Amino acid sequence: MTTLSERISQSAFDGSRLRVVLLLDLYDGAQNQFLEVYEHLRKQVSSVPGHISDELCQSIENPSQWLITSEWESAPRFLAWVNSEEHVASVQPLHGCVRDTRSLRFSVLRETGKGPDPGLAPLTVPLGAFPSASASASAGAADRARGQLQVAPRRGDGIVRHALTFTVKPGSEPVVAELLAGYTSPQAQVDETTRLHRTSLFMHGNRVVRAVEVEGDLLAALRHVARQPEVQALEEAINPYLEQDRDLSDPGSARMFFTRAALPAVHHVAAGGRESADVGRHALFYPAKDGCGMALARLLAGQDEAAVDDPTCPVEASTVFQRDDIVVRLLDLRGPLDARPALALGVEGSHKAAVLARLLDSAKDGVPTTDQEISRFLARSEMRLITDRRTPVQA
16 A cells, blocks of 8 residues: 555545635735735625635735635635635736735645644545535534644645646637647746746647646746747737737736636646556547536545556556536556546446546536446546647756
């Protein structure tokens, strides 16, 4: 068994409280405007399910620097809010008074001082479990009363994972695929501490998914990539084929496009110390039913936790990306994808296929039960690899 100390993992599904830290640098003279916007935003976010509290702080060294911290019952609650169209609209007025922002998100692992008894064990819900509404309400009240904390530290690998997704006009898929496959890779080294590690591009129908892995600061890497002439040329070339119009020369239009295109990584797990030469990268697309995206992502995360714990299993690593009802699962797998169809699809085990079918918007043909049906389901979910580029390891 792979222990927590060996396994590399990150997850939004461990049930712990979340602390969000937002650093802001204001334009000169914009302080009053910012405070008005913050008051409106504070009142709005206070009614969002899962929000516990927030604080506004001003730097004692540089009055133009501000800090907003907020606490949430869990990461899924926060992600549901921050990825919503309501949030996109609510923060729009901030852009007129804020020069730069940086958002950081942390699970609460330990705490001191007055408050809940630190000796009380945190209440956790296993990955893949779906409690009833009444049980969830009771558990939520108990969690807040007991001060639920992250169960144990997680081991990282120094890589930040993120994805973007967008759709292109039907019929333009071959042209877009050719453009995405043929662009020149940008310079990998961003600065002394940040480096591009890997970029994988997939398509499913007219949907494009670009998954990036960065060593260091993700925001610095994304800004670096956006400034590279070869990337700017690619973005300009695909503009006519996008279903959502954008003008990357307009900061507001660019910000809105990339905000809506963001596909956050909600779970990653990898077996530490295992790396084989025959590992291939695959992506699967899961369109969830309305309101079921988070539950579907959690189901897949639980399946992959169990798979990576088994040293005989061909799954080397898995990353689940989710936003609203779009779920994409990135698999690093030894051998062919269809060697174990149920494992590859994320439904190996009793009743898992039935649960998946209830959550999927595309499961109109019923529940896949036989290996042949699961194989067909897998083939429909598989995304086409356009390009997968890894930066060579530095000597």
